[in-house]
Amino acid sequence: MKVFVIEDNPVYNDYVCNLLKKDSFDTMSAYNLATAKKLLAKSEVDDIVVADLRLPDGESIELLRWMRANDKQQVFIVMTNYGEVHTAVESMKLGSKDYIQKQLLEDKLIPLIRTLQKEHEKRLQWNIPIFVRQGEAYQKIKKRVRLVATTRMSVLILGENGTGKEHIAQHIHQQSKLADKPFVAVDCGALSPSLIQSAFFGHVKGAFTGAEANKTGYFLEADGGTLFLDEVGNLTMEMQQMLLRAIQERRYRPVGAKEDKTANVRIVAATNEDLQKAVTEKRFRQDLLYRLQEYVITMPPLRDCPEDIMPLAEFFREMANRELEREVKGFAASARNALLAHAWPGNVRELKQKIQTAVLQSEGDMITEADLELDNEPSATSACFTLKSGDEERGRILRALKQAAGNKKMAAKILGIGRTTLYNKLVEYGLNEEN
Numbered sequence: 001m002k003v004f005v006i007e008d009n010p011v012y013n014d015y016v017c018n019l020l021k022k023d024s025f026d027t028m029s030a031y032n033l034a035t036a037k038k039l040l041a042k043s044e045v046d047d048i049v050v051a052d053l054r055l056p057d058g059e060s061i062e063l064l065r066w067m068r069a070n071d072k073q074q075v076f077i078v079m080t081n082y083g084e085v086h087t088a089v090e091s092m093k094l095g096s097k098d099y100i101q102k103q104l105l106e107d108k109l110i111p112l113i114r115t116l117q118k119e120h121e122k123r124l125q126w127n128i129p130i131f132v133r134q135g136e137a138y139q140k141i142k143k144r145v146r147l148v149a150t151t152r153m154s155v156l157i158l159g160e161n162g163t164g165k166e167h168i169a170q171h172i173h174q175q176s177k178l179a180d181k182p183f184v185a186v187d188c189g190a191l192s193p194s195l196i197q198s199a200f201f202g203h204v205k206g207a208f209t210g211a212e213a214n215k216t217g218y219f220l221e222a223d224g225g226t227l228f229l230d231e232v233g234n235l236t237m238e239m240q241q242m243l244l245r246a247i248q249e250r251r252y253r254p255v256g257a258k259e260d261k262t263a264n265v266r267i268v269a270a271t272n273e274d275l276q277k278a279v280t281e282k283r284f285r286q287d288l289l290y291r292l293q294e295y296v297i298t299m300p301p302l303r304d305c306p307e308d309i310m311p312l313a314e315f316f317r318e319m320a321n322r323e324l325e326r327e328v329k330g331f332a333a334s335a336r337n338a339l340l341a342h343a344w345p346g347n348v349r350e351l352k353q354k355i356q357t358a359v360l361q362s363e364g365d366m367i368t369e370a371d372l373e374l375d376n377e378p379s380a381t382s383a384c385f386t387l388k389s390g391d392e393e394r395g396r397i398l399r400a401l402k403q404a405a406g407n408k409k410m411a412a413k414i415l416g417i418g419r420t421t422l423y424n425k426l427v428e429y430g431l432n433e434e435n
């Protein structure tokens, strides 16, 4: 998946691309409509276009029209300045997905793209095969899933973006007694604050302007089954209060209704945020957090599961071969090393994307390091090698050494730390002799 940035000001174009690259998105730039059309001729269905409203050779709405006329249905986001919102809204009638004010771009662009990406994944979700990971950390998670699945306890799944939290939520549902009932996933970050109450609880006809018929909310849709609250840290305080009541008292009231309904769902929530910190900052209710975290499952970042990287990569290679009708047979040694050394800030999602791109670009039987387009500088995420307990840190170092077959330079790269730091840690943990 790539993001096409169409913006005539080169400095601003670079700024947008860098913002996206920092979050491990691939980008392509165009500075006018003509080049944009040329680039888009080779776009994939899951690509996204972010375009300035006005370009030197026309308006980006023209580009959108051209795309739709040429059966290019990619998501289109318009960037606007103050005062241009009206035209942007017009563009949405033509099928652009959203618009974003340039003044708010830094905060809004990445969350918006993530939401759109997830919507795309969701449309494909039920066709997606899942690889059963065998790594040590993952085995522990499977055990925790098994233990909690058959209870009615609320589960909070923690972990960085792309670690597979939603899959775990689905496993919990599938292994529960509610498996034949619905699993409803809600992206709490994507809901408009003005409609959120109705989205969760539904509304009755005439409850507010535009409420032309009764609407079923997520609670009723998931009745008897599992309600999965993704990015739960993004809920407004008001919504948190209503959710707490629904969970605690098992009752909720549809907007405009005269009576309560019974809430009969099991709640599984996920977040990549430190919710305890959000509580301290008064952005999240402590009482709701207690309710959500009756049982906690923490997904490790992919860089902490080096033994899973190659099996997952092989799995995604085969998937990509099937989807793209290619016959790429494996990975060259340098590509393997690069995969193992990369810090994977975007976790499994990033690995999947990189492999898909590599399969597409590969010219021979084997994927090369260049096909992967990895930037192997230790990333900001991997650099924060701050571990809570010595045992955990020791374990991570041992796993990295095992994965790197004892090569300390490679192990340091996998851990995202310098070689000197690794040597110091080996001495500290008495590992310098055995390794």
Ligand SMILES: Nc1ncnc2c1ncn2[C@@H]1O[C@H](COP(=O)(O)OP(=O)(O)OP(=O)(O)O)[C@@H](O)[C@H]1O
Binding pocket: 121, 128, 129, 130, 131, 132, 133, 159, 160, 161, 162, 163, 164, 165, 166, 167, 168, 230, 270, 272, 348, 349, 352
């Ligand atoms: N074991 C696996 N086998 C196959 N694909 C996987 C596996 N784990 C994760 N993925 C893929 O990685 C991507 C991210 O997974 P998922 O949406 O579950 O992560 P997440 O932690 O919920 O992400 P976010 O925090 O962004 O919501 C999806 O495309 C998913 O299909």
